[in-house]
Amino acid sequence: MKTAWCWEYQGYDPKTERLVESLCTLGNGRFATRGSAPESAADAVHYPATYLAGCYNRLTSAVAGRAVSNEDMVRLPDWTALRYRCLPDGAPPGDWLTPDHPSLRHCNVSLDLRAGTLTRRLLFHDAQGRRLGVTHTRIVHMGDPHLAAQHTVFHAYGWSGRIEVVSVLDGDVTNTGVERYHALAGRHLVEHRAGVEAEGTAWLSCTTSASRVRIGLAVRTRARPLTTVRTTCTADTATQGSVLPVRRGRPAVVVKTAALFSSLDRPVTDPVRRSIEYVGQAPDFPTLLASHRASWGRIWSEGEVRTSGEPGRILRLHAFHILQTLSPHTAELDAGVPARGLHGEAYRGHVFWDELFVLPYLALHFPDTARALLAYRHRRLPAAREAARRSGAKGAMFPWQSGGSGAEETQRLHLNPRSGRWLPDHSHLQRHVGSAIAWNVWQYGLATGDTGFMHGAGAELLLHIAHFWAGAAAWDIGLGRYRVRGVVGPDEYHDAYPDAVTPGIDDNAYTNVTAAWAVARALDLYAELPVSRRAELLAQLGLAAEDLGLWEDVSRRMYVPFHSGVISQFHGYGDLAELDWDAYRSRYQDIRRLDRILEAEGDTPNRYQASKQADTLMLGFLFRPAELAGLFRRLGYAFDDGLWARTVAYYLRRTCHGSTLSSLVHGWVLARQQGGDAWRYCREALLGDITDVQGGTTGEGIHLGAMAGTLDLVERGIVGLDPGPDGLRIDPVPLSEIPGSAFSVCYLGHRDIRIRFRPGRLGVRVPPSLLGPVPLVLPGGRTERVAPGQERWFRLPTD
Numbered sequence: 001m002k003t004a005w006c007w008e009y010q011g012y013d014p015k016t017e018r019l020v021e022s023l024c025t026l027g028n029g030r031f032a033t034r035g036s037a038p039e040s041a042a043d044a045v046h047y048p049a050t051y052l053a054g055c056y057n058r059l060t061s062a063v064a065g066r067a068v069s070n071e072d073m074v075r076l077p078d079w080t081a082l083r084y085r086c087l088p089d090g091a092p093p094g095d096w097l098t099p100d101h102p103s104l105r106h107c108n109v110s111l112d113l114r115a116g117t118l119t120r121r122l123l124f125h126d127a128q129g130r131r132l133g134v135t136h137t138r139i140v141h142m143g144d145p146h147l148a149a150q151h152t153v154f155h156a157y158g159w160s161g162r163i164e165v166v167s168v169l170d171g172d173v174t175n176t177g178v179e180r181y182h183a184l185a186g187r188h189l190v191e192h193r194a195g196v197e198a199e200g201t202a203w204l205s206c207t208t209s210a211s212r213v214r215i216g217l218a219v220r221t222r223a224r225p226l227t228t229v230r231t232t233c234t235a236d237t238a239t240q241g242s243v244l245p246v247r248r249g250r251p252a253v254v255v256k257t258a259a260l261f262s263s264l265d266r267p268v269t270d271p272v273r274r275s276i277e278y279v280g281q282a283p284d285f286p287t288l289l290a291s292h293r294a295s296w297g298r299i300w301s302e303g304e305v306r307t308s309g310e311p312g313r314i315l316r317l318h319a320f321h322i323l324q325t326l327s328p329h330t331a332e333l334d335a336g337v338p339a340r341g342l343h344g345e346a347y348r349g350h351v352f353w354d355e356l357f358v359l360p361y362l363a364l365h366f367p368d369t370a371r372a373l374l375a376y377r378h379r380r381l382p383a384a385r386e387a388a389r390r391s392g393a394k395g396a397m398f399p400w401q402s403g404g405s406g407a408e409e410t411q412r413l414h415l416n417p418r419s420g421r422w423l424p425d426h427s428h429l430q431r432h433v434g435s436a437i438a439w440n441v442w443q444y445g446l447a448t449g450d451t452g453f454m455h456g457a458g459a460e461l462l463l464h465i466a467h468f469w470a471g472a473a474a475w476d477i478g479l480g481r482y483r484v485r486g487v488v489g490p491d492e493y494h495d496a497y498p499d500a501v502t503p504g505i506d507d508n509a510y511t512n513v514t515a516a517w518a519v520a521r522a523l524d525l526y527a528e529l530p531v532s533r534r535a536e537l538l539a540q541l542g543l544a545a546e547d548l549g550l551w552e553d554v555s556r557r558m559y560v561p562f563h564s565g566v567i568s569q570f571h572g573y574g575d576l577a578e579l580d581w582d583a584y585r586s587r588y589q590d591i592r593r594l595d596r597i598l599e600a601e602g603d604t605p606n607r608y609q610a611s612k613q614a615d616t617l618m619l620g621f622l623f624r625p626a627e628l629a630g631l632f633r634r635l636g637y638a639f640d641d642g643l644w645a646r647t648v649a650y651y652l653r654r655t656c657h658g659s660t661l662s663s664l665v666h667g668w669v670l671a672r673q674q675g676g677d678a679w680r681y682c683r684e685a686l687l688g689d690i691t692d693v694q695g696g697t698t699g700e701g702i703h704l705g706a707m708a709g710t711l712d713l714v715e716r717g718i719v720g721l722d723p724g725p726d727g728l729r730i731d732p733v734p735l736s737e738i739p740g741s742a743f744s745v746c747y748l749g750h751r752d753i754r755i756r757f758r759p760g761r762l763g764v765r766v767p768p769s770l771l772g773p774v775p776l777v778l779p780g781g782r783t784e785r786v787a788p789g790q791e792r793w794f795r796l797p798t799d
Contacts, residue, residue: 073349
């Protein structure tokens with residue numbers, strides 16, 4: 001059952017429990033706890049886990065006869081664990097109860113998005129007719145990023161007696177949340193110490209084995225009616241047990257309040273001592289709940305994207321998970337955009353290019369958070385420069401997968417579960433991640449007008465990325481063009497040419513066009529800088545001013561391949577064999593992971609015109625049609641609507657959507673074209689995680705980029721919101737399934753600019769401020785201005 005602000009799961013199904021845990025994760029941008037049942041330990045069904053943003057550790061594993069080093073987001077000790085059993089008067093003790101116990105008669109899991117609370121209701125009914133109702137309410141405090149709490153109520157129906165309750169702070173945890181990683185080392189926490197203070201606060205201290213992050217967790221457990229508490233401690237676990245009287249109309253209540261600190265916090269302190277002091281001063285649960293709800297109220301006022309019906313409910317869920325992973329608290333951290341959120345261990349918690357889909361939303365709603373995420377990249381600029389130097393390149397070569405240090409964390413082997421074979425992984429050749437960072441820097445500058453950042457860290461990022469591309473582009477005398485060879489594009493299925501002995505493909509259109517764009521924008525920004533800043537940056541880069549002539553040439557003469565009247569995904573793509581799509585669909589039904597299917601058959605997608613996800617069509621996601629046409633004209637290529645329409649149609653037939661980002665991009669591009677299939681792909685993007693479209697992956701962590709992309713689809717895609725130097729551009733393309741929307745944005749220092757879109761009408765309200773009017777650029781180039789304290793409505797074309 002789903003309502004406007006409530007996401008509910010009726011009944012208990014072990015097959016979907018991991019999915020429920022991921023989608024019911026609670027977080028505050030600093031740490032998050034999966035929505036697991038507190039009665040259950042980690043096993044094949046349940047996976048209780050807490051993750052701290054930016055907390056990584058490296059372990060070495062033996063895989064396929066090789067030593068493989070992986071850096072993982074660390075699973076922290078479980079603060080939620082609560083075991084209980086009934087002690088009826090005049091009867092032997094009952095079993096320890098869990099959702100898997102045969103006496104379970106009812107289970108309801110309810111996620112309140114407005115309040116940021118998770119409630120689990122269970123009803124057990126034994127053979128003697130005794131019933132026990134249990135209600136857990138959990139929060140991870142949005143106002144205070146160090147606190148979380150769990151409130152449990154026990155109701156006895158038809159009997160009286162006692163409830164034995166055991167509250168556990170469990171540090172005996174390992175990273176085992178992804179089945180295909182089970183052969184890899186997963187014990188990241190060492191040097192455990194556990195204890196209980198005189199006032200009854202349990203505490204646990206541990207350290208990550210290699211990165212040496214110190215973790216301190218303290219849990220205050222309070223029971224009503226008051227009772228004697230028995231405590232036991234091992235090196236890695238603190239257990240507090242009590243027996244509570246219960247009878248009809250007299251429930252028993254247990255409240256666990258947790259405080260989490262680490263050596264990553266600023267100012268640096270003793271994490272365990274600080275957590276003990278902090279939890280001891282924490283308010284009671286009703287007070288915590290009230291302040292938590294108030295904090296969520298503020299977050300929603302700034303971050304909600306409102307529309308009607310099913311899309312509106314799903315968008316609210318997506319926003320909820322974005323804001324739990326990347327809240328205003330994240331602005332205080334050294335953390336990036338984990339592709340699977342703080343919700344699970346898939347992709348090892350690494351940072352990919354998914355921020356490309358996340359930062360446009362954040363820049364318009366939470367610019368301070370967006371700035372901090374770009375600062376994460378800037379702090380890793382030295383590592384990217386070192387990576388370029390080691391590979392013989394110039395500038396900054398950012399890794400495809402990043403974690404704590406900024407080194408390349410992409411695995412060099414991956415497991416095909418279908419064949420059981422470990423295979424070489426060449427996805428580290430996706431150099432286009434640098435262009436994604438450059439695009440985000442530029443978009444942030446357009447949305448905020450933050451010249452301090454753009455002239456400082458932003459300029460360093462942009463110019464070092466441009467320096468990399470200017471060096472990576474090799475001149476081809478025969479073509480009279482610059483080429484980028486030996487890379488992998490967004491379509492990860494093509495990592496080499498058929499039968500080639502070396503990995504990589506040449507002249508990926510997306511990579512080359514975005515590289516040329518990044519170089520051009522770096523030159524634009526350089527031209528705006530004060531003379532002294534230009535000299536400083538040139539010295540950092542080891543360049544003279546005249547060397548930038550090469551940059552200008554690269555930005556205008558990059559090679560883009562074509563075939564059969566369409567843009568080629570890469571040089572030689574049109575020479576590959578056509579796949580018998582109908583045969584594979586009839587044989588396998590779901591062919592999203594076509595790469596695994598073909599490899600298990602002894603074949604490879606490198607031989608076919610078959611793409612995992614949107615690649616060339618990503619250009620339509622990043623750039624408006626007029627902007628894209630201008631890019632191609634700058635490169636000396638003819639570009640018109642017909643070319644783009646043919647290119648879109650060509651790749652639609654040859655893409656299997658093995659990534660959750662693929663449907664999003666296809667839906668976006670088709671919506672902008674007013675294509676008939678637009679809603680099909682948009683809806684797939686909306687449903688991707690909640691229906692677990694990839695069959696088991698959501699339980700390992702949500703797909704943060706796809707979720708954020710659906711919010712961006714409404715704002716930048718359908719409403720056509722595009723912050724620019726001449727004003728806030730708005731160019732809607734109505735979609736009947738999402739007929740209207742409303743949201744507040746930030747632009748050039750203005751906060752809470754209210755945008756309301758209806759077919760044929762647009763409302764803009766600017767709150768009172770000392771800033772000047774907000775300039776608008778409406779369809780057809782029409783310019784308008786809305787003054788602070790004013791609301792204006794505009795008529796729009798309806799065709």
